[in-house]
Amino acid sequence: MPNVESYIEGVSLIDEQQLTTSLDNDIQTSLESIAELVLNIFDTTALSIVANLPQRIIELYKFGSKITVAKEQLPNDVFSESIIESNPKIFRVISPIILPSGLKFGWFIFDRSSDSLLTEKEQSILNSLQKNFVNQLVQRKKQLEKINSSKFHSTIFEQNKEDEIEKDHLLKKLQKVSDELDEFTSIASHDLKSPLNAIKRLLEWIYDDCKDLLPQEHLENFQLVLSRANRMQVLLEDLLSYSRINSCDSTRANISLESIYQDVEQILEVPQTVTVDIHANNEVLDIPLIPFKTVFQNLISNAIKHNNKEHPVIDISLIRSNQYYIIEIKDNGPGIDPKYFSLIFKLFQTLQSRDDVEGSGIGLCIANKLIINYSGKIEVASDGKLGSTFTIYWPKF
Numbered sequence: 001m002p003n004v005e006s007y008i009e010g011v012s013l014i015d016e017q018q019l020t021t022s023l024d025n026d027i028q029t030s031l032e033s034i035a036e037l038v039l040n041i042f043d044t045t046a047l048s049i050v051a052n053l054p055q056r057i058i059e060l061y062k063f064g065s066k067i068t069v070a071k072e073q074l075p076n077d078v079f080s081e082s083i084i085e086s087n088p089k090i091f092r093v094i095s096p097i098i099l100p101s102g103l104k105f106g107w108f109i110f111d112r113s114s115d116s117l118l119t120e121k122e123q124s125i126l127n128s129l130q131k132n133f134v135n136q137l138v139q140r141k142k143q144l145e146k147i148n149s150s151k152f153h154s155t156i157f158e159q160n161k162e163d164e165i166e167k168d169h170l171l172k173k174l175q176k177v178s179d180e181l182d183e184f185t186s187i188a189s190h191d192l193k194s195p196l197n198a199i200k201r202l203l204e205w206i207y208d209d210c211k212d213l214l215p216q217e218h219l220e221n222f223q224l225v226l227s228r229a230n231r232m233q234v235l236l237e238d239l240l241s242y243s244r245i246n247s248c249d250s251t252r253a254n255i256s257l258e259s260i261y262q263d264v265e266q267i268l269e270v271p272q273t274v275t276v277d278i279h280a281n282n283e284v285l286d287i288p289l290i291p292f293k294t295v296f297q298n299l300i301s302n303a304i305k306h307n308n309k310e311h312p313v314i315d316i317s318l319i320r321s322n323q324y325y326i327i328e329i330k331d332n333g334p335g336i337d338p339k340y341f342s343l344i345f346k347l348f349q350t351l352q353s354r355d356d357v358e359g360s361g362i363g364l365c366i367a368n369k370l371i372i373n374y375s376g377k378i379e380v381a382s383d384g385k386l387g388s389t390f391t392i393y394w395p396k397f
Contacts, residue, residue, distance in 0.1 A: 003054075004052055004053055004103065004106070005053065007140075027137065027140055030132075031049060032061070034132065035047055035061055042112045042122065044064070044112050046063065046066075046067050047109070047110040048066075048069075048109045049106065049108055050109065052105060052107070057074070067109050067111065069109060074109075075094060076096065077096050077104065078096065081117050089114060089115055090111050090113055091112050093108070093109070093110050093112065093118065093126075094107055094108070094109050095108040095126060097134060099137065108126070193236055196229060196232055196233055196236065197233075200226065207219070207226070248290055249289075249290045249291075250291065251289060254285070255285060255287070256285065257278055257285065260292070260293055260296055261296075261300075261316070263293065264293065264296060264300055268301055270300075274304055274307075275313045277313070277315050279315070279316065279318065280316070280317070280318035281318075283318055285318075295366075295367040295370050295392065299329050299364075300316075303331040306334070307332070308333060309333065313332045314330070314331050315328070315330040315331075316330075322396075324376070324394055325393075325395075326391065326393055328392075329389070329391075330388070331389075333387050334385070335383055336380065336382040337382075338382065338383075338384065341380055344380065345365055377393045378390060378391065378393070379393075
């Protein structure tokens with residue numbers, strides 16, 4: 001909402017009784033020119049041009065003796081002229097300055113020596129001077145707004161530019177840290193594999209050489225050590241897989257769930273006791289093959305590994321959707337207590353002892369991270385008693 005202050009550069013309070021203001025140079029020059037014309041044309045002895053501020057009126061220009069008029073005595077929008085002295089006659093003219101928006105900017109107030117009121121022609125001249133001043137006020141305000149807008153947009157542009165530079169710097173820094181971490185994980189896992197394989201071979205040789213000499217208790221200890229070495233090997237392989245998630249080959253392929261499962265079945269060496277039913281009607285999926293296959297494999301492996309039934313059953317269904325390939329993987333295992341839903345997708349989390357079920361606790365974490373990387377999501381449903389259902393939402397585009 002426009003106000004008088006928006007046409008004046010600055011207003012400040014000197015004390016409780018006095019305000020001071022500063023005007024744009026062009027407006028100040030215009031005031032002085034108009035004041036000079038008023039003085040010459042109307043035989044003025046005193047002149048005051050005041051602005052109508054909410055606090056009080058403030059004098060923008062004055063000439064001659066001080067003109068004191070209370071704000072209440074100033075007419076809102078009506079021209080007035082009255083005699084303030086009789087001998088000699090002094091007339092006081094008060095002319096409101098009204099902007100095109102209807103805003104009452106202020107007043108021209110001047111005293112003049114004359115025998116009569118302003119003539120119609122003189123009033124017309126005064127109106128012209130005021131209109132000229134009003135036009136200059138409005139035009140100058142538009143210019144200032146344009147300049148300020150340009151400065152504002154320039155500032156915003158520079159700020160955005162700085163923000164983009166800072167953002168780019170942070171992203172590069174973050175990428176560097178991520179690359180260094182991936183490199184460290186890969187090197188550490190790789191460098192640990194060689195000595196671990198050597199330890200495994202040495203233990204196997206010792207076991208083969210001594211199995212007929214050692215008592216059963218010692219042989220069981222050997223088997224326990226070998227089991228721990230195998231677990232360590234699985235953990236290192238899974239760590240390597242986890243470190244390579246962000247650089248996973250994203251080449252897309254058109255393939256059915258049935259075909260993907262045939263490959264997974266061979267990799268996992270699915271036992272004969274496990275029944276896997278796929279309900280997908282050989283529908284072709286357009287997917288990044290390796291990431292999707294990794295997720296699919298880890299979820300099926302999890303369903304088999306943690307199943308406590310003599311004959312595990314896994315149902316895999318493809319549900320129609322416009323936005324996603326929705327795949328449900330349902331098993332008849334022991335289920336998962338809902339209170340553990342938030343834990344199962346975290347790194348190294350297992351709900352059973354590793355002595356009971358071999359696993360690194362990384363498989364579901366890898367699956368979840370890959371799905372998120374491709375803007376999908378995964379949900380789990382279970383009552384903790386009658387199996388579990390993992391639902392993958394994999395975006396089609």
